[in-house]
Amino acid sequence: MSPIELNKRQEDILIIVKENGPITGEQIAERLHLTRSTLRPDLAILTMAGFLDARPRVGYFYSGKKTGQAVTDSMMKMKVKDFQSIPVVVNENMTVYDAICQMFLEDVGTLFVVDKNAYLTGVLSRKDLLRTSLGQQDLNKIPVHIIMTRMPNITYCFKNDSLIHAAKKLIDKQIDALPIVKEHTDGYEVIGRLTKTNITGAFLSLAENHDL
Ligand code: ADP
Secondary structure (H helix, E strand, O other), X not given: OOOOOOOHHHHXXXXXXXXXXXXXXXXXXXXXXXXXXXXXXXXXXXXXXXXXXXXXXXXXXXXXXXXXXXXXXXXXXOEHHHOOEOOOEXXXXXXXXXXXXXXXXXXXXXXXXXXXXXXXEEEEEHHHHHHHHHOOOOOOOOEHHHOOEEOOOOXXXXXXXXXXXXXXXXXXXXXXXXXXXXXXXXXXXXXXXXXXXXXXXXXXXXXXXXXX
């Protein structure tokens, strides 16, 4: 779907209809000091592109279709907390074997590791666990804190962060998930999980007014 570039006259028509709709083609033409027939192609384009709806004997009215700016505005308003998932946390002393089972059981791609105070200490990805499984070690004897990516190298976000900001962190750091944390004086409590799937869901929600 390519974005539709509206010309100046079409933009003017949209403003008139937004403020005065429903309004007839004749009345729009009058306001623009043009003839009805001159406007006909513009009205057809605006109607076909879904910006305007036309009802017989009522006139044109604004359909509420979002312009590029409006879509950008709603993207900036999206918050992490509106699209988050439940976090799956494991203890630092859990074995790699049990962590692998946990990943399958919970059907997630990233586990967050916490200490005895339930504060974030690490992250375990699928490949962290796979890499360890390639060795000859007994997976029942290795605690996850040996292989996890650990604080302070964990990238996290807060529930009130903008989703765009969090998405940028996922891309910049080339990771699949961020823990959503709440800051305490002595550590970070894990309160949520934000993944690339959540971002895809948010992307889809931008299109929810359109038929897919
Ligand atoms: P995979 O390793 O399965 O491709 P990721 O791309 O998410 O999954 O992880 C890549 C590496 O980055 C792993 O070593 C993982 O421990 C680490 N990692 C994953 N998420 C984070 C995060 N939020 N902060 C810091 N490091 C992370």
